[in-house]
Amino acid sequence: MDIKKFIEDFADQFDETELDEFKPETNYREDLDEWSSLIGLAILNMIDKKYGVKLTATDIKDTITIEDVFNLVVSKK
Amino acid sequence: MGKKAYIKAIEYYLPENILTNEQITEKFPEWSAEKVTNKVGISERHLAGIDETAVDMAHQAAEKLFSMNTGLREKVDFLLLCSQSVDYKLPSSSCILQNSLGLKTSCGAFDINLGCSGYEYGLAVAKGLIISNIATNVLVITSETYTKYIHPDDKGNQTIFGDAATASIISTDGFAEIGEFVLGTDGSGAETLIVKTGGARYPDKTGAYTINENGDTQWDDNLYMDGGAIFNFTADVVPLMVEQILKKENMELDNIDLWVFHQANKYMINYLRKLIRIDKDKFYVYMENVGNTVSSTIPIALCEAQKEGLLRGNVLLAGFGVGLSWGATVLRCK
Numbered sequence: 234m235d236i237k238k239f240i241e242d243f244a245d246q247f248d249e250t251e252l253d254e255f256k257p258e259t260n261y262r263e264d265l266d267e268w269s270s271l272i273g274l275a276i277l278n279m280i281d282k283k284y285g286v287k288l289t290a291t292d293i294k295d296t297i298t299i300e301d302v303f304n305l306v307v308s309k310k
Numbered sequence: 311m312g313k314k315a316y317i318k319a320i321e322y323y324l325p326e327n328i329l330t331n332e333q334i335t336e337k338f339p340e341w342s343a344e345k346v347t348n349k350v351g352i353s354e355r356h357l358a359g360i361d362e363t364a365v366d367m368a369h370q371a372a373e374k375l376f377s378m379n380t381g382l383r384e385k386v387d388f389l390l391l392c393s394q395s396v397d398y399k400l401p402s403s404s405c406i407l408q409n410s411l412g413l414k415t416s417c418g419a420f421d422i423n424l425g426c427s428g429y430e431y432g433l434a435v436a437k438g439l440i441i442s443n444i445a446t447n448v449l450v451i452t453s454e455t456y457t458k459y460i461h462p463d464d465k466g467n468q469t470i471f472g473d474a475a476t477a478s479i480i481s482t483d484g485f486a487e488i489g490e491f492v493l494g495t496d497g498s499g500a501e502t503l504i505v506k507t508g509g510a511r512y513p514d515k516t517g518a519y520t521i522n523e524n525g526d527t528q529w530d531d532n533l534y535m536d537g538g539a540i541f542n543f544t545a546d547v548v549p550l551m552v553e554q555i556l557k558k559e560n561m562e563l564d565n566i567d568l569w570v571f572h573q574a575n576k577y578m579i580n581y582l583r584k585l586i587r588i589d590k591d592k593f594y595v596y597m598e599n600v601g602n603t604v605s606s607t608i609p610i611a612l613c614e615a616q617k618e619g620l621l622r623g624n625v626l627l628a629g630f631g632v633g634l635s636w637g638a639t640v641l642r643c644k
Contacts, residue, residue: 246581269349270466271577274541278377278581284361286317290538 234284234310239303242283246275259301280306311416313473315341315437316484318447318640319379320613321441322476322606323371324356329457329468337467346469347598351576355472355601357456364395365403368453368473375449375477382479383412388445390417392428392452392605393630395459396421407451418445425503426572427454427493428605428632429476430639433489433627436480445554448480452605459505459533467533470575471599476609480573486612486621490558492551502539507531541578544630549586551628555638560622566592567623568615573597573607587603605629 234256244255250267261270273290280302281287286309296302331353332341333540347353368391376383386589389404389411396403404419413419417441424431429452436448460467480488507515507530516530528534548571556562569588571579576595583593596611603610609626615621621643630636 248577248580267348268538269345269577271349271541271575274538275577275581277538278545282545294525308586 234303234307236300236303237302239306242279243299243302245274246272246279254301256304257298259265259299260297261302262297275300284310286310313441313443313482315440315480315488316486317433317486317612318481319536320376320476320478320609320616321371321378321408321614322474322610323367323374324474325362327356327357327359327571328354329472330354330359333464335622337489341465349575349577350527351467351595351597352469352601353471353598355457356474357457357629358473362455364393364453364455364473364475365391365397365558366393367405367455367473368407368451368477368581370447371475371477372407372451376411377480377593381477382447386415386449386450387417387478388436388439389417390411390420390432390448390450391419391431392423392424392450393454393602394423394425395453395455415450422516424633425454425565425604425636426607427575427633427635428627429608430491430637431493431629431635432478432504432605433480433639434490434493435635437488437491440480440482444595446482447603450480450492452476452544452609454604454606456533456604461525461527461529461532464529465530466537467535470602471533472603474600474603474606474610476606476613478609484508485616486643489640489642491637491639492555492558494547494551494635495506496543496547496634499539499543501564502543502634503534503632504530504538505533516519521612540613540631543634544574544578544582545585546633547636548582548628548630551630551636551638552560552586552626553625555628555640559640561640563588563623565624566626568620568625569593569628570608570611570625570629573611574602
């Protein structure tokens, strides 16, 4: 799994935030103004559809950065 | 040649009271009104009055339809009321409306208990009644007061839902021929969108709530929606339903001139639009000043699209939600 591609898929769920604002170390809930729980649901659905990993809101509750989410997906694959 | 069924006229009614994003964010200061508008695509929603029921609103919507179309009232020979907020356990509220609207007593009437897929089911039943020569002018009413089911502390559902009623006449002539249908049900998701108490299973209110594993509060006596489950359900079901209805109609994506989805919230239906690869310019969105009005979102959108002159060619309707239940059809507009 490639983190660069994962970040692009993650960023795709945002409508206004530019791609260069998304880094592995981005604290996605705090650093991205556009973040909302609806985007969270879209990201979980995207991870299921594109990476075949079913996660719930509880599963990602303790993740902080985009890389944390990436690592969680890798560990469940 | 067999008989065909058409939508002949649509009107809708919005209750007087308005709840704005500013009023919501006053109550929940951690939210910004602008952010709510941007994400869910809703700035304000209408709320039924304290003494105003869905049946009162249904009556208003139908009266508006009759005042705009003189002579129709006398022709109505079937009434379908789609609502999950009816006046009594019995009788059927459609019977009450037959009388209050002054429809002839040779008019058949029954209620349909469905939510966000309700308009498609109403059209499907109405088409069946017309094709089989049981009725010639079917009044299909949708009316919902979900806002009365929402707990005052439930900010998520308060931002999304609004109250409204619509009235349509389905007849042997009209502006939009009703095509094929794809309908579906998955009751395994019944508890993901539910008002648990007040029915026969749990007749008494409990006043209780639980905090589920996602940290969401779930009140027994109020509307509960598991956002994640509903999001995943629509992302699974809607693209498949679109594929099935296009196949049934021998059409491709490009043959659809206007897409009218259940107006759940702007962000979610745009997610669906991108999944299905629908052209943004052909994807109709109308919710900013009404919100998610459950079974009324699609007829309200049709009404507004018609005013804008956008109801031409093939119009695909897709409803999905509580049940879980879904339905799609294609209208051929003149």
